[in-house]
Amino acid sequence: MDYFAQQLINGIVLGSIYGLIAIGYTMVYGIVGMINFAHGDIFMIGGFIALITFLLLVSLGLTAVPVILLIVLLVSMAITALYGWTIERIAYRPLRHSFRLAPMLSAIGMSFVLINYSQIAQGARVKPVPPIITGGYTLHEGSEGFVVRLSNVQIIVVIATIVLLAIFTWLVSRTRLGRDMRACEQDQTMAALLGVDVDRTISMTFVIGAALAAVAGMMYLLYYGLVDFFMGFVAGIKAFTAAVLGGIGSLPGAMLGGLLIGLIETMWSAYFSVEYKDVAAFSILIVVLIFLPTGLLGRPEVEKV
Amino acid sequence: MKSLKLIGLALGTSLALSTAALAQDITVGVAGPMTGGESAFGRQLKNGAEQAVKDLNASGGLLGKKLALEVGDDACDPKQARSVAEKFASAKVPFVAGHYCSSSSIPASEAYADGNVLQITPASTNPLFTERKLWNVARVCGRDDQQGLVAAEYILKTYKGKNVAILNDKTTYGKGLADETKKALNKAGFTEKMFESYNKGDKDFTAIVSRMKRDNIDLVYVGGYHQESGLIVRQMRDQGLQTVLMAGDALADKEFASITGPAAEGTLFTFGPDPRNKPTAKAIVEKFKSANIDPEGYTLYTYAAMQVWSQAVTKAGTTDPKKVMDTIKAGAWDTVIGKMEFDAKGDIKQIDYVVYKWDSKGNYTEINPKGS
Numbered sequence: 001m002d003y004f005a006q007q008l009i010n011g012i013v014l015g016s017i018y019g020l021i022a023i024g025y026t027m028v029y030g031i032v033g034m035i036n037f038a039h040g041d042i043f044m045i046g047g048f049i050a051l052i053t054f055l056l057l058v059s060l061g062l063t064a065v066p067v068i069l070l071i072v073l074l075v076s077m078a079i080t081a082l083y084g085w086t087i088e089r090i091a092y093r094p095l096r097h098s099f100r101l102a103p104m105l106s107a108i109g110m111s112f113v114l115i116n117y118s119q120i121a122q123g124a125r126v127k128p129v130p131p132i133i134t135g136g137y138t139l140h141e142g143s144e145g146f147v148v149r150l151s152n153v154q155i156i157v158v159i160a161t162i163v164l165l166a167i168f169t170w171l172v173s174r175t176r177l178g179r180d181m182r183a184c185e186q187d188q189t190m191a192a193l194l195g196v197d198v199d200r201t202i203s204m205t206f207v208i209g210a211a212l213a214a215v216a217g218m219m220y221l222l223y224y225g226l227v228d229f230f231m232g233f234v235a236g237i238k239a240f241t242a243a244v245l246g247g248i249g250s251l252p253g254a255m256l257g258g259l260l261i262g263l264i265e266t267m268w269s270a271y272f273s274v275e276y277k278d279v280a281a282f283s284i285l286i287v288v289l290i291f292l293p294t295g296l297l298g299r300p301e302v303e304k305v
Numbered sequence: 306m307k308s309l310k311l312i313g314l315a316l317g318t319s320l321a322l323s324t325a326a327l328a329q330d331i332t333v334g335v336a337g338p339m340t341g342g343e344s345a346f347g348r349q350l351k352n353g354a355e356q357a358v359k360d361l362n363a364s365g366g367l368l369g370k371k372l373a374l375e376v377g378d379d380a381c382d383p384k385q386a387r388s389v390a391e392k393f394a395s396a397k398v399p400f401v402a403g404h405y406c407s408s409s410s411i412p413a414s415e416a417y418a419d420g421n422v423l424q425i426t427p428a429s430t431n432p433l434f435t436e437r438k439l440w441n442v443a444r445v446c447g448r449d450d451q452q453g454l455v456a457a458e459y460i461l462k463t464y465k466g467k468n469v470a471i472l473n474d475k476t477t478y479g480k481g482l483a484d485e486t487k488k489a490l491n492k493a494g495f496t497e498k499m500f501e502s503y504n505k506g507d508k509d510f511t512a513i514v515s516r517m518k519r520d521n522i523d524l525v526y527v528g529g530y531h532q533e534s535g536l537i538v539r540q541m542r543d544q545g546l547q548t549v550l551m552a553g554d555a556l557a558d559k560e561f562a563s564i565t566g567p568a569a570e571g572t573l574f575t576f577g578p579d580p581r582n583k584p585t586a587k588a589i590v591e592k593f594k595s596a597n598i599d600p601e602g603y604t605l606y607t608y609a610a611m612q613v614w615s616q617a618v619t620k621a622g623t624t625d626p627k628k629v630m631d632t633i634k635a636g637a638w639d640t641v642i643g644k645m646e647f648d649a650k651g652d653i654k655q656i657d658y659v660v661y662k663w664d665s666k667g668n669y670t671e672i673n674p675k676g677s
Binding site: 003006007010011013014119124125126128130131136138145146147149151153154220224225226228230231234265266267269270273274275277278 | 535
């Protein structure tokens with residue numbers, strides 16, 4: 001039981017990071033109907049900006065960890081959001097009324113651009129940081145000496161995910177911007193006729209998605225202690241899978257999908273073999289898609305006349 | 306992306322070669338992972354080779370000609386290694402020092418054999434490299450079956466009756482090393498409690514760490530590279546697990562400690578006796594230090610590989626790879642890391658692996674110096 005609890009913690013933390021990235025995929029798909037393949041690399045950019053900001057603050061002599069974390073969070077969200085906005089503006093908007101595949105190909109191209117850009121600008125080596133947040137709590141000491149540990153980093157990752165998810169859910173369901181986004185999702189032409197600035201709304205979608213990816217990037221840096229220019233690829237694929245599993249287009253679905261992928265990987269490694277954890281995760285994805293083609297929480301797409 | 310880079314590489318190579326040909330230079334190659342997760346080691350190879358070429362040219366070159374160096378980047382990827390090898394072969398480079406990853410050196414060596422290129426690896430320790438009866442391969446480092454033996458001996462002595470887990474990353478090097486260690490342990494009647502593999506490039510090891518915690522593992526032996534080993538150590542300490550990690554020569558770079566931080570303390574690995582401490586290496590280590598390079602890990606091995614080749618070329622009076630290889634295997638060579646002789650397969654005859662330990666300040670030292 002203790003062992004299960006420990007693995008549950010491991011899985012939830014991993015799943016939170018996947019979920020944060022998955023939201024970016026799902027939001028863009030919901031509104032524009034395209035898969036933003038560059039999103040995993042936006043996550044990587046977020047990680048790098050968090051690293052640079054962190055090193056900058058430390059070299060300026062700042063030592064209070066909570067202050068540093070808050071500044072790093074805000075700066076990396078802001079700058080990564082700017083990246084998200086710029087990419088939409090130069091790579092996707094000009095192609096919006098082109099054929100369906102064009103923006104997707106443009107996104108793949110953008111992904112290569114970002115990978116190579118950070119490889120050249122930041123070097124090809126792994127960039128480690130020493131553990132920033134250390135320590136943790138012993139939750140339970142089992143009879144056979146098995147100790148369930150919850151580290152401070154894990155607490156921060158999960159709390160940050162919950163808080164940000166709450167903020168963005170509120171944003172989408174309660175604000176003017178959220179209403180515009182939902183209107184664009186249903187019918188862009190009609191929304192435009194009713195006075196919704198479609199271009200601006202789509203831009204904001206990319207900005208929000210990128211900001212969440214930046215949070216994921218920062219959490220990744222805190223938790224694993226390193227970033228490299230290629231990390232967006234695998235994480236992006238996993239998060240995309242999470243978005244599809246949860247039902248692409250659905251915000252809670254993306255989070256649920258992320259948690260599930262994280263938990264499946266962890267539990268499979270815990271009770272079966274580590275070697276086949278990815279196989280397990282993708283097999284379950286296939287099974288889910290056979291019985292629920294729109295994912296767990298997705299709505300079937302209504303063909304518009 | 307990759308093909309673009311390769312075109313760039315090809316263009317660069319051909320340009321450099323055409324100018325080299327004009328000056329009647331001898332161009333040799335150094336190949337390894339200059340980019341990607343293992344690039345710290347690629348840089349060691351490059352540093353060693355560059356210094357060797359500089360020193361050879363300063364002492365009058367080779368056969369009256371100057372040496373020029375080409376760098377090939379395989380990113381520790383077998384496919385890219387093969388194409389780097391083919392580029393070198395088609396450019397008629399007589400000698401390549403490289404590669405680092407065994408999974409790169411092995412496919413590359415076949416392209417070198419077909420293209421009449423002599424290859425000495427400073428770092429690839431998988432036994433298969435010299436076991437395929439290729440005429441063109443040699444290595445100046447040890448082999449994983451020897452390395453595994455030393456690791457197993459240490460484990461048997463220090464961890465008798467304790468719980469040991471063995472992990473590997475499924476690469477030629479990692480799996481090979483883990484298998485050799487397991488074999489040596491099992492032969493002595495010791496059974497490991499856990500044998501698992503992960504993917505090279507994985508970042509999340511929390512599940513496997515919890516498993517080791519459940520099974521009360523005292524020592525985990527990792528057949529794999531330094532990045533994953535560093536993450537495993539870090540995540541073990543995060544979960545309050547004090548298990549000792551032991552690995553192979555892939556941990557011989559400071560980057561390992563920059564991933565783990567002070568948690569590196571106590572981590573063990575096997576490697577040749579520190580080449581930096583050998584009396585033969587003293588002068589050259591000073592030279593590296595003055596250029597602000599710490600010649601750690603395989604830097605001096607690469608330097609030695611260049612020395613073996615250049616001395617054999619001088620003795621044979623030609624750069625013809627086949628003749629040079631025969632000369633190498635017949636003679637004995639003075640290098641920065643000591644005297645070297647090669648057997649018919651291309652392995653060096655004198656091998657000694659020792660166990661190193663990391664301390665909390667990010668340095669490693671031998672724990673059983675020879676003689677004790």
